[in-house]
Amino acid sequence: MNAPLFPEVLIRANDDAQSPLPLETDGVARWVWESRFGPMLIEVQGRQVFVNGSPVEPMGQ
Numbered sequence: 411m412n413a414p415l416f417p418e419v420l421i422r423a424n425d426d427a428q429s430p431l432p433l434e435t436d437g438v439a440r441w442v443w444e445s446r447f448g449p450m451l452i453e454v455q456g457r458q459v460f461v462n463g464s465p466v467e468p469m470g471q
Contacts, residue, residue, distance in 0.1 A: 439454045451462055459466040 441452045443450045453460040
């Protein structure tokens, strides 16, 4: 991937009634990735990675 790295920022429409997503939680790093297929939530807890709540298995191990 060659996408630029930006600080953690959550951007939504101004009329969105959803409460803000806390991107900082003890022991969990979160990023919201806007792709052409829609937004994805990436979470890292220790050595485990989740995308949209589903665990990601490492390749080649």
